[in-house]
Amino acid sequence: MGVKMNKQVHLLLIVLTLLLGVNIIVGLAMGSVSISFQEIVQIFTGEETEHARIFWQIRFPRVLGGIMIGMYLAIAGCILQSVLQNPIADPGVLGISSGASLAAVIIMLLFPGSIALLIPLAFIGGLFTFAIVAMLTFQNGMKPIHVILAGISISAIWGGVQAILLTAYSDRLIGVMNWLNGTLGNLTWSDIRILFFLAAPVIFIVLLLAAKLNLIILGDDVMYNLGVPIVFYRFLFSFIAVYFAAISVAFTGVIGFVGLIVPHIGRLLVGNNHIRLLPVTLLLGANLLLGADTLARVIIAPQEIPVGTVMSLLGGPFFLYLLLRHGKRGEL
């Protein structure tokens, strides 16, 4: 779509970037151990302060991870909502996250020596679940309510299998339980590098293809009329969305609702044109997850709760609101 970023959108992007800057500083400073702004500056200038080790080994990768995972989950939700033309689609609601999670649990508990397979198998688990949901609902035109019900049902089944595995292998649960609830606290520098190199180039590809996402929301007839290969783009974007969701789950467990909330706020702010919506979604996603993670660390400090729990508390009511709103309009 021949669109220019107008001044308001530029301004919004600047505001969101500044907000992200604030979020980063707060995220670096706050937690079970507080690090002052002055000390952060000292650490960045290379001084070995009291908390330098915590800062470099724990806090900093965690904040970077929060930015990336927030972006990946938000963009996955945005793409799924457009591809499925479903306002309440999200990797969690569709069961993609639980499929990826089950695959990850199988690797972690049953084949801990094959941890390299974690990401590819999480991707296959997510993709397999998405394919089941799509097949179950295809005949009814993939109506939003059918897709949600199918996603919830499949999630329940995967959850059951996962519970059996967790009980059967309860001696191997160290680290897994924390991961299961969705946390950014386990991220290492090595994870950050993998997260960046595996997904950042795909973000770039999605941004280049933003105009094609605009065509997808116009529907199959219009895409056909314009000579666009409909099936190819539907598959491509679905793969990309599942890929982002699976990568996120593989490293941080299931963190729900980021992909649901963020694109909605993005659409309210800049409309449906993905050339504007995608950059806004990326920045909003990073801000939301980073903010939620900081909240997770300070609510009952010095203890922390998993960020997945914070997102559930924020996202659950939002999901209900969307159900009521779209239900009233007869869009489900």
Next chain:
Amino acid sequence: MMNIRHLTFAFRGQSQPVLHDITFDIPRGKITSIIGPNGSGKSTLFRCLTGQYKVQKGEILLDGKPLAKYKNRERARRLAMVYQQHPQISGITVRELVATGRTPYSNRRHDMAKNKQVIDAVLEQVDLKMLEHQYINQLSGGQKQRVWIAQALAQEPDLLLLDEPTVFLDIEYQLETLKLLKELNQEKGLTICLILHDLTQVMEISDQVIALKDGRLFTKGSPYEVLTRERIEELFHVKSEILSTANGHKLVHFLL
């Protein structure tokens, strides 16, 4: 322009064809209307003409070449469609939507100027220049219809196919849409083929009328040849009379 030869079409898994042995031409520079009662196969024929439904027997030729042999982009540069129902989209401006009509063309830097020029010209043509930055969901029904026609025109097609472009519109917007199509035909020489329900509108706008009944070609010819009292009764099972106005226009009056 387009030649339809012995077109027969059945939906997958059904032995009984929906369309049987239909043959007619859509002549270049003319307006062809397709009429028929509900269930006569008009919309199915429309989707065969667009190439979305693959015909089992017969062929559809676009400028002598089978439609099925056209590549997607090449077809989209020759043939543009306006569908009966439009997607409910919000947060996209008029200009942005019309610009999608340039999708079949290259989007490289040196083509951008040409694309912009076409979009500007089309927006002027359909009288939407003033509303180009307005969101589509803020427009009236008639304005929305013009946006979708503008998108099709931005494809610079030789043939424009429209499936009931006046349905769901108030009478004011129906006439506005038909007037626009007539202008496009007369001033730009655009070939148009459309499905219409209102027989007076068919009489007013068409050069040729194709009448379908039970999936077969019932009759074809000029509006005056096709829209006679006897044929209308046979086709729609209603009684009517054809009236002439003082300025020579004909209209179909139905008798209750």
